[in-house]
Amino acid sequence: MRKEIPILITLFIGVFMVLKFFFEPVDWVRISAEEIAKIAQVVVASSVVLGVANILRINFRAIVQRRRDWGYKLALLVTMFLLMGAGFWAHFYHHRVTSLVVGDLLFQDLYGNLLSPLQSTMFALLAFFIASAAFRAFRVRNLPAALLMFAAILIMLGRVPLGHWLSQALGLGALLPNVADWLMGVPNTAGQRAILIGVALGIIAVGLRVIFGIERPYLKGE
């Protein structure tokens, strides 16, 4: 029971959603597929509750027991409740969660001045690491390594306005940007296309295996 029913559900939903592709003009097929999609959205959204419950459970316990780094965990929970408070206030009192003006809605201001800079800066750190990686990784050891390096160099030189300016200044017309465009438009297009075809074949194979119950990702941990 515990294993068979999920397999049957996946099979039924999977086959139905594939058939929807062919029978979309039929009213009941379309409406049922829409409702299945809606249910899937709601269930995906519901799983957020799981995440919050887990965060609460782990961090709350650490704080109560004064474990190592409990102060940080307190900061985590305080911020979480701050955002939730501001957000639910905005939603239930103002009936909206966005604002076009600074100082109008605390939730929007916290988004723009707390969440946004934190997340942006986290990702901006990567600029330093990729510079350091470029410094260490690129060596002309053999032909493939040289191709990798020269493609990267030509893109870095040709894709920015300084490339245009420099090409013109050296009397080469638009050579650098043209080389970069050609690299992207021809060899890169061929490579990316082959990768996509490979990925699509993989997805189709995995999709069929999942629908027919050969692969059962939802039974993980058995």
Place this chain on the structure above:
Amino acid sequence: MTLYEVFLGWMVVFFTLAIFSFLYKDNPIYKFAEHVYLGAAVGYGVVIVYAQVLEPDLVMPIVDFLRHLWGGPTAVYGEQYEVSPGWRLVALALSIMIWARLTKRFNWWSRWALAMIVGAYAALRLVGDAQAYLVAKINATLLPLWPMPGNPLLDADGGIRWVSVEGPSLLTNWLIVLGVAAVLIHFFFSVEHKGPMKGASRFGIMILMITFGSSFGYTVLARVSLLIGRVVDLQERATGDYFYATYIIGAAMITYFVGVKLYERAAGKA
């Protein structure tokens, strides 16, 4: 500039510099900012998911339905887009099954809901990828390789287009067709790569290397742009409008790190 906006400006600068302090080394200021980030992201997500998905698609339809049972008024607009509340009850049941994951005893309930989602996504991706990736990409690779009247390899005045930066040309078409074929041969492991297969596979590697190199160049472009965004924010808040937030917070953090270093050195000697 109101005091509130100045405060927001100081907040931006503090958290930006706090995250950047990781570049020096892992430290308490960074850890604090990192945890605040996690808390903010989760808190934000909960609000949006409730306000934009769970309330309109799960809570309200059920509330409306119950209200209707008690003889209350129904929604004014859009009720023709409402389907029977039975579907919503299924959604509710599956949501509860997902939440059952939190319990030890009913843990396995969540598999029914997961099975449904997995089935829906597998089907959508299978069909979508087959149509937009596989078929469309193969279709786009079936390019003319010989200049003939009426095909784009010939100019309006009948001359052969040998090379081009944009658009079709003899060299471009040949490179794309051979390139795609060679990379696919390289991926295709069911046959031993020797003889002509080895040559094709080797050419495939070359194409892939150029592809990855170009991607790396673009990745540098992307990451540096993000850094520029942060630095511009810092510079903007370094002015008198914000009471020199960037300088003051920056100096305070550097003082802190120097102080810790000196303290550690002194403690090490003692």
Place this chain on the structure above:
Amino acid sequence: MNLESLDRRWVFLGVAVLTFGGLLLPFRLPQVPGETSISYYNALQNLPPGSLVMISADYSPSTRPELEPMHRLTIYHALKNGHRVINIALWDVGVNQTALAMGWALAQLASEGVHPRKDVDYLNLGFKAGGEVVMSQMGSSIPTTFRKDQEGRYIWENAEIPVVAGLHDMKDVDLLVTISAGSPGINQWLAQVQKRYNVATVAGVTAVMAPELYTFYHSRQLLGFLGGLVGAADYEKLLGMTERGDAVGLSILVPDFANRAMVAQSLIHYALVLVIIIVNVDFILRRRARGGRS
């Protein structure tokens, strides 16, 4: 000195100094828009007035410097040309990011004497969770996907909200724009909606995603795209933004942010290439000195 054993924090410091310094340089570089950017601009520019443009915010603040300029300029461009703009988001943060972009676009338009009206010219439908599932459902019915708008109002068949009149499914969308930083994003839109319902699609994407899109552009599944901050700078140039905003200090909010950032961007690229070449010359000389291959 051995370059291989250099503390990487010196590299970090170099990058930081170049960025700070590059942004203070008081000149700008001439921007020559690339082909894909021109196609993106034309896709919007050539729509007949009153067309329905759907803009999906599928990114988060993590890529804000690259994507926010494209996002707000697209809204600006569409409203300025008299199109109807429907905003949606498939990333939760996209809801508030849309508000930032919308606020900017409206302020910019107001300074030019254009005053689009909410509910008549534009609307924010908000966020839905589920990615591909949402797209697929929008293909068959948008009203059942977005029952209400972001403010919780019933918008369908509502005489007070004419902007969505005639919008039933994705086939009624004249141009789909996704501002995309990952999944769900442009790849999913192409697979679930573009090919299936034959919807004209353009995308503003991060530079990380751009290389993959050339193949979709080549196969005409994508009418045009903006790739990264360079793409944003191209779009600024095409919209005539680079001739404005000199008076104010550099901020992410100025109309020519991307174009002015290109000085620092170019500097770092060229410095990095220089370092890669130096390191490689050093590598080759060492290999020669050892008298063989590494």
